[in-house]
Amino acid sequence: TNEVMGFNQSGSIAWVFPTSGTPWTVREIPNVSGSSSSDVIVGTITGNVYCLNAETGGQIWSTSIGNVFIEDLKIVPDVNQSGYPDILASGINPNIHMLEGSTGINIWSNSTGGNILGKDILGDLNADGIPEVGSADLSDVATVYNGINGNGIFSYVFGGGSSTYAAEHIVDLDDVDGNYSSEFAACSRDGRVILFSGGTDVIPVELFSFNAI
Numbered sequence: 324t325n326e327v328m329g330f331n332q333s334g335s336i337a338w339v340f341p342t343s344g345t346p347w348t349v350r351e352i353p354n355v356s357g358s359s360s361s362d363v364i365v366g367t368i369t370g371n372v373y374c375l376n377a378e379t380g381g382q383i384w385s386t387s388i389g390n391v392f393i394e395d396l397k398i399v400p401d402v403n404q405s406g407y408p409d410i411l412a413s414g415i416n417p418n419i420h421m422l423e424g425s426t427g428i429n430i431w432s433n434s435t436g437g438n439i440l441g442k443d444i445l446g447d448l449n450a451d452g453i454p455e456v457g458s459a460d461l462s463d464v465a466t467v468y469n470g471i472n473g474n475g476i477f478s479y480v481f482g483g484g485s486s487t488y489a490a491e492h493i494v495d496l497d498d499v500d501g502n503y504s505s506e507f508a509a510c511s512r513d514g515r516v517i518l519f520s521g522g523t524d525v526i527p528v529e530l531f532s533f534n535a536i
Contacts, residue, residue, distance in 0.1 A: 446505025
């Protein structure tokens with residue numbers, strides 16, 4: 324049965340919402356409906372994305388990213404300053420999308436060279452106050468995208484296009500080298516894990532006095 328169920332605190336079914344396509348991923352999203360609780364984001368194996376009121380199961384919005392298998396959805400801090408968190412969506416194809424959390428409207432889309440196998444929310448790597456996002460794909464490439472507009476800002480190629488060297492995943496890390504920036508790591512099908520520096524963040528220092536020479 325293609326449906327999502329909500330349960331109350333005693334484990335009883337509180338609501339049932341029918342979906343077009345089998346639901347595969349369900350995520351909590353901070354309140355986008357104006358209710359007293361958080362809400363629910365659902366992705367199906369047919370590319371549909373639903374936002375549901377967590378209290379009632381009522382549909383807030385729905386959209387589609389194409390006839391693709393959505394394996395996972397990521398909730399992203401507000402990238403377009405709308406006041407609501409956003410959603411990073413992709414299926415088993417080369418396309419990656421940022422959706423407005425309150426409406427489902429597409430903020431940006433980009434395409435990689437191969438089916439996306441993994442994605443994550445990264446740190447703010449370009450110092451614009453918004454986190455970047457990354458993907459790993461079947462064409463051996465780990466890519467980092469500007470969180471605001473989706474433009475590619477970095478890529479690393481593990482191999483020559485053979486799925487033997489497919490980039491399997493990319494993940495966010497804390498500051499591991501002590502330079503005040505977040506690192507990230509990517510791994511490949513042939514067993515390599517590579518740690519990438521997030522760069523060097525400038526730490527402002529307040530000057531109480533300054534004498535020109």
